[in-house]
Amino acid sequence: MLLLLCSFTISSHAATQVTQTTKATKATKATKATKTTTRHRTRKASKNTQKPINNTTANNYFKYKIHGVTGKPLQNIQQRLNVEIKSIIKPLTDNEAQLALEEGTEHIQQALIPYGYFKPNISAQLTSQRVNQQQVYTATYNIRPGPQLHITSIQFKIIGPGHNDPGFLKLRRKFLSKRGQVLTTELYEDTKSHFFNKAQKRGYLNAKFREHKILVNLPKYTANIILVFDTGPRYRFGKITIKSKHYDPNFVRRFSHIKPGEYYSTKKLAKFQRNLSNSGYFKYVSVTPHRELGGKYEVPLIVQVTARPARQYFIGIGYGTFTGPRASAGFTWNRATNDGQKFQMLFQVTQIEDNYIARYTIPGADPVTRHYDVQLASQNLDISSVGSSRMQSLSVSDIYVPSTHFRRTWKLSYQYEESKLDRQPKIYTKFLIPSLTWKYVVAKNPVLTRNGFRISGAFLGAGKALASDRDLFKASLHGKAIVSLDSYNRFVLRGDIGAIAVHNISQVPLTLLFLTGGPETLRGFRLLQVGPGRFLKLISLEYQVKVYGDFFVGLFGDAGNAVDNINESLEKAVGIGVGYYSPIGPIELTFAKAVTKSSEPLAVQFTIGPDL
Numbered sequence: 001m002l003l004l005l006c007s008f009t010i011s012s013h014a015a016t017q018v019t020q021t022t023k024a025t026k027a028t029k030a031t032k033a034t035k036t037t038t039r040h041r042t043r044k045a046s047k048n049t050q051k052p053i054n055n056t057t058a059n060n061y062f063k064y065k066i067h068g069v070t071g072k073p074l075q076n077i078q079q080r081l082n083v084e085i086k087s088i089i090k091p092l093t094d095n096e097a098q099l100a101l102e103e104g105t106e107h108i109q110q111a112l113i114p115y116g117y118f119k120p121n122i123s124a125q126l127t128s129q130r131v132n133q134q135q136v137y138t139a140t141y142n143i144r145p146g147p148q149l150h151i152t153s154i155q156f157k158i159i160g161p162g163h164n165d166p167g168f169l170k171l172r173r174k175f176l177s178k179r180g181q182v183l184t185t186e187l188y189e190d191t192k193s194h195f196f197n198k199a200q201k202r203g204y205l206n207a208k209f210r211e212h213k214i215l216v217n218l219p220k221y222t223a224n225i226i227l228v229f230d231t232g233p234r235y236r237f238g239k240i241t242i243k244s245k246h247y248d249p250n251f252v253r254r255f256s257h258i259k260p261g262e263y264y265s266t267k268k269l270a271k272f273q274r275n276l277s278n279s280g281y282f283k284y285v286s287v288t289p290h291r292e293l294g295g296k297y298e299v300p301l302i303v304q305v306t307a308r309p310a311r312q313y314f315i316g317i318g319y320g321t322f323t324g325p326r327a328s329a330g331f332t333w334n335r336a337t338n339d340g341q342k343f344q345m346l347f348q349v350t351q352i353e354d355n356y357i358a359r360y361t362i363p364g365a366d367p368v369t370r371h372y373d374v375q376l377a378s379q380n381l382d383i384s385s386v387g388s389s390r391m392q393s394l395s396v397s398d399i400y401v402p403s404t405h406f407r408r409t410w411k412l413s414y415q416y417e418e419s420k421l422d423r424q425p426k427i428y429t430k431f432l433i434p435s436l437t438w439k440y441v442v443a444k445n446p447v448l449t450r451n452g453f454r455i456s457g458a459f460l461g462a463g464k465a466l467a468s469d470r471d472l473f474k475a476s477l478h479g480k481a482i483v484s485l486d487s488y489n490r491f492v493l494r495g496d497i498g499a500i501a502v503h504n505i506s507q508v509p510l511t512l513l514f515l516t517g518g519p520e521t522l523r524g525f526r527l528l529q530v531g532p533g534r535f536l537k538l539i540s541l542e543y544q545v546k547v548y549g550d551f552f553v554g555l556f557g558d559a560g561n562a563v564d565n566i567n568e569s570l571e572k573a574v575g576i577g578v579g580y581y582s583p584i585g586p587i588e589l590t591f592a593k594a595v596t597k598s599s600e601p602l603a604v605q606f607t608i609g610p611d612l
Contacts, residue, residue, distance in 0.1 A: 061090065061092075061134065061135075061136060061137070062085055062088055062092060062097060062100055062137045062138075062139070063085070063136070063137070063138055063139070064081055064085070064104060064138065064139040064140070064141065065138065065139070065140045065141070066078070066108075066141050066143065067140070067141065067142045067143065068141075068142055068143035068144055068145065069112075069143050069145055072115060073111065073112055073115045073117065073145065076111040076112075076114065076115070077107070077108050077111040077112070079111075080107045080108075080110065080111045081104055081107055081108075084100070084103065084104065084107055085100075088100060091135075092135070092137060094128070097126060097128065097137040097139075098126055100137075100139070101124050101126045101139045102124070104124065104139055104141065105122050105124050105141070108120070108122055108141060108143065109122065112143075112145055113185075114184060114185035114186070115148070115182075115184055115185075116148035116149045116150070116182040116183045116184055117145040117146060117148055117149075118146075118149045118216065118218060118221070119146040119147065119218070119221070120143055120144065120145045120146050121143070121144040121146060122141055122142070122143050122144075123141070123142045124139060124140070124141050124142075125139070125140045125142075126138070126139055126140075127140070147221070148182045148183075149182070149183045149216065149221060149222075149223050150180055150181060150182055150183060150223065151178060151179050151180060151181055151182075151183050151223050151225060152179075152222040152223050152224050153179065153224045153225070154175065154176055154178070154179050154224075154225045154227075155224070155225070155226045155227070156172050156175060156176060156225075156227045156228075156229075157227070157228045157229070158172060158229050158231065159210070159228065159229070159230050159231070160204075160207075160229075160230045160231035160232050160233075161231060161232070161233055161234055162199075162202070162204050162207075162231030162232075162234055163231060165202065165204075165231065167198050167201075167202055168195065168198060168199075168229070168231065171191075171194055171195060171198060175191045178191075183214070183223045183225075188214065188225070191227075192209060192212065192227075195207070195209075195229055199231060199232075200266055201265060201266045201267055202234070202263065202264075202265065203234045203235045203236070203263045203264030203265060204231045204232050204233070204234050204235075205232070205235050205264070205291070205299075206232030206233065207229070207230065207231050207232050208229075208230055208232070209227060209228065209229055209230070210228040210229070210230045211226055211227065211228040212226070212227050212228070213225075213226050214226075233297045234263055234264070234297070235263070235264040235291075235297045235298065235299050236260075236261055236262060236263055236264055236297060236298055236299070237258050237259070237260050237261065237262055237263075237264055237298075237299055237300075237301065238260055238293075238294040238295065238298040238299055238300035238301070239260055239294075239300045239301075240253060240256065240258065240260060240300070240301045240303060241300065241301065241302045241303065242303045242305075243302065243303065243304045243305070244303075244304075244305045244307075245306070245307065246307040246310075246335055246338065247281065247305065247307060247335075247338050247339070247340065248338045248339050250339075251338065251339040251340050251363070251367075252276070252303060252305055254363070254365065254366065254367055255272065255275040255276050255279060255367060255368055256272040256275070257271070257272070258272060258301070264289075264299050269287060269289065269301075272287050272301075272303075273285060273286075273287040275368045276303075276305060279367065279368070280308075281305075281307065281308060281334065281340060282305045282306060282307060282308060283306055283307070283308045284304070284305065284306035285303075285304075285305050285306075286302075286303070286304040286305075287301060287302075287303050288301065288302050288303075288304075289301055290302055307334070307335065308334050309334065310333065310334055310335045311331070311332070311333055311334070312331070312332045312334065313329075313330070313331050313332075314328075314329065314330050315327075315328070315329045315330075316328045316329075324350065324351035324352075325350070325351065326348070326349065326350040326351075327348075327349050328346070328347060328348045328349070329346075329347045330344065330345060330346040330347065331344070331345045332344045332345075336360070339363070340362075340363040340367060341360070341361065341362050341363070342360075342361050343358075343359070343360050343361075344357075344358075344359045344360075344361070345357070345358050345359075346359070352381065352382055352383055352384075352527070352528070353379065353380065353381050353382075354379065354380040355377065355378070355379050356377065356378040356379075357375060357376070357377045357378075358375065358376045358377075359373055359374070359375045359376075360373070360374045360375075361373055362374075369400060369401055369402050370398070370399065370400050370401070371399055372396070372397065372398055372399070373395075373396070373397040373399065374395075374396055374397075375393075375394070375395045375396075375397065376393075376394055377392070377393050377394075377395070378390075378391070378392045378393075379391045379392075379393075379511070381510060381511065383515075383528050383529065384529075385422055385529065386421070386422055386510075386515070386528065386529060386531070386532060387419065387420055387421035387422050387424075387510045387532065388419070388420050388510070389417055389418065389419045389420070389509060389510040389511055390417065390418045390419075391415055391416070391417040391418075391419075391509070391511050392415065392416050392417075393413050393414065393415035393416075394413065394414050394415075395411055395412065395413030395414070396411070396412050396413075397409055397410065397411045397412075398410040398411075404441070404446070405440060405441050405442060406438070406439070406440050406441075407438065407439045408436070408437070408438045409435075409436070409437045409438070410434075410435075410436055411433075411434070411435045411436075411437070412432070412433070412434050412435075413432075413433050413435070414430075414431070414432050414433075414467070415430070415431050415433065415511075416428075416429070416430050417429050417431075417509040417510075417511060419509035419510045419511070420510075421506075421510060421532065424506065427506075427507060427509065429469050429470075429507070429508075429509045430467070430468065430469050431462045431468045431469065431472070431512075432462060432466050432467040432468050433460050433461070433462050433468075434460070434461060435458065435459065435460035435461075436457075436458070436459045436460075437456070437457070437458045437459075438456060438457055439454065439455075439456040440454070440455050440456070441453075441454045441612050442454075443482075443611070443612050446610055446611060446612040447583070447584065447585050447610040447611065447612075448581055448582075448583070448585060448586070448610075448611060449482045449611040449612055450482070450484040450487075450490070451482060451483055451484055452481070452482055452611075452612055453479065453480065453481040453482070453612070454479065454480045454481075454612040455477070455478070455479045455480075456477070456478045456479075457475070457476065457477045457478070458474075458475070458476050459473075459474070459475045460473075460474050461473045461474070469507075470502065470503065470504070470507055471502070471503065472500065472501070472502045472508065472512070473500070473501040473502075474498070474499075474500045474501075474512060475498060475499060476496065476497065476498030476499075476514075476536060477496070477497050477498070478494075478495075478496045479494065479495050479496075480492070480493070480494045480495075480611075480612060481493045482611055482612070487546075488545060488546045489543070489544070489545050489546075490543075490544050491541065491542070491543055491544075492540075492541070492542040492544065492554075492556075492611075493539075493540070493541050493542075494538070494539070494540040495538060495539045495540070496516070496521070496536055496537070496538035496560070497536060497537055497538075498514055498535065498536035499534065499535050499536070499566075500512070500513070500514070500534045500535075502534075505534050505564055510532060513531065513532035513533060513534070513562070514531055514532060514533050514534070514535065514536035514562040515528040515530065515531040515532050515562055516528070516530045516531055516536065516538055516560050516561070516562045517529045517530035517531075518605070519590065519605035519606065519607045520607065521538060521540075521558075521560065522538060522540075522558050522559075522560045522571060522573060523540075523556065523558050523573055523575055523590055523592035523603060523605055524558065524573025524574070524575060524592035524593055524594040524595075524600060524603050525571065525573065525594055525597070525600060525603065526600075526603070530560070530561060530562055530571055531561075531562025531563070532562055533561070533562035533563040533564050534563070534564045534566075535561075535562070535563055535564070535565075535566045536560075536561075536562050537560055537561055537566075537570060538558070538559070538560030538561075539558075539559050539560065540556065540557070540558040540559075540560075541556065541557055542554050542555065542556035542557075542577070543555050543556070544577075544579075546581075550580055550581040550582075551578070551579070551580050552578070552579050552580070552581065552586075553576070553577070553578055553579075554576065554577035554578075554579065554588065554590070555575075555576055555577075556574065556575055556576075556577065556590070556592075557572070557573070557574045558572070558573045558574075558592070559571065559572045559573075569596075570596075571594065571596045571597060572594070572595040572596045573592050573593060573594045573595055573596075573603075574592065574593060574595060575590050575591050575592030575593060575603075576590070576591055577589060577590035577591070582608075584608070584609070584610070585608065585609045585610040585611055586607075586608070586609075586611065587607075587608045588606070588607050588608075589604070589605075589606050590603075590604070590605045590606075590607070591603070591604055592605065
């Protein structure tokens with residue numbers, strides 16, 4: 001049997017060379033079709049030189065109907081035919097419309113190939129009619145796509161210095177497992193893209209395919225893929241040059257985990273850029289590789305940063321449902337030193353609480369994950385029917401944030417407090433308190449979460465032997481979980497538990513006791529109006545359902561208390577909320593009624609912020 005090899009393109013958007021084995025007679029038909037297409041396009045190109053003819057024929061147009069295919073194959077056919085129709089120059093004659101019909105058949109055949117249909121049966125029919133003095137041509141194509149071509153064999157070689165690289169070998173094994181699957185352009189091109197991406201990530205910057213082709217035998221209906229991937233040499237990081245006007249270059253370099261001489265990695269490069277951008281020190285960051293400046297197989301980096309203003313001020317006003325009017329003001333000295341130390345002052349005033357804070361921050365050896373705070377603070381707290389407090393403190397903190405999932409803070413603080421609970425005498429206390437707080441979050445998107453959870457804890461203690469008035473230990477755990485049934489329904493579950501170990505609870509100041517109540521804890525009760533107490537218990541369940549777009553309605557029930565007797569019954573509240581899933585987190589307006597305390601009015605409360 002006489003066989004002839006010819007090449008053609010298999011593509012939807014990406015072009016892939018395919019070598020097809022077919023009969024000589026089929027090759028002849030393909031040649032004729034090519035000549036026909038060329039003649040049609042030549043006619044269209046020359047049309048611009050022809051004189052316009054009468055208006056009755058100048059408005060002729062051409063359209064098509066497709067039957068027999070759906071989904072992506074249909075979309076690809078429509079895309080190709082739409083491009084072809086736009087190129088048809090009016091007016092059309094009957095012969096030209098017939099030619100466009102035949103060309104449409106060829107385009108359909110090519111549009112089906114990327115999805116594995118190499119033997120379609122296409123019948124085409126042309127009809128015409130006058131519509132509003134216009135000649136309308138309609139091409140109707142009935143398609144039987146036939147069987148999809150499956151991958152018969154795969155020959156895949158990896159050559160070059162990285163031929164044993166585990167990353168490439170894993171991708172190769174994955175592609176070899178595709179033998180027997182339908183041959184599609186997407187599968188083939190994705191595989192090549194994955195190899196190029198892996199090569200760039202791992203420093204093989206000259207990688208390329210030495211050979212990449214598909215051998216298609218139409219009589220036998222087989223497809224054999226041949227790939228030869230040359231990794232080329234693996235590059236290393238070169239010298240890192242820091243260009244910084246206001247910060248010490250050594251400080252900027254501490255945001256990088258890259259060492260000159262280690263293998264080049266786009267992942268490490270992106271992380272360096274992200275660390276600088278998220279640090280809060282810089283308003284402009286550029287980390288640029290320059291292969292042309294390096295030696296053999298070496299990529300130097302040039303880092304340019306522009307500092308934020310040396311001093312920043314802010315002021316804000318607002319209103320809280322239970323705190324009433326609120327105001328805040330602050331000042332930040334971003335460059336107390338050129339190695340990242342900074343100073344901040346903050347003032348916050350509400351009807352129930354005033355805070356005055358002065359904080360000095362020192363970056364750690366790795367400023368991305370660790371910093372140290374020295375803080376001087378003063379707080380005035382006055383909660384009607386609960387108590388009041390005046391507290392001053394000096395503290396030193398070690399804050400460690402190794403990832404977006406985890407945060408840990410060791411803190412040593414000395415605080416003096418004048419505290420008076422409702423119907424009790426005022427007490428004066430001094431405590432030296434070492435404490436540990438931590439938070440762990442698991443969620444793909446902590447701001448707007450479909451499924452995830454957060455758990456946090458706080459542990460602190462004090463002792464007479466350590467410059468405190470009395471022995472005390474306090475521990476608490478807080479949790480929140482979000483479970484989505486689908487894209488419309490989700491449940492939000494919260495829970496808190498805590499306890500204080502002390503000989504005489506009446507000698508514990510207000511700021512160290514447990515309080516609850518308010519939109520973030522026990523809805524239906526005023527902010528921090530439940531308590532104070534030795535024990536904390538809280539559980540909350542809310543069901544949310546989308547009603548229109550990202551707007552939702554929620555039904556919830558909360559139960560909790562802050563009491564001295566752990567067996568005391570819980571306060572309860574139920575309510576309804578309306579909200580919106582915004583890019584900065586849910587915005588929710590709730591209407592809650594205390595069930596166990598009828599004297600409490602209907603509470604209208606508002607919350608905004610990240611889920612976790």
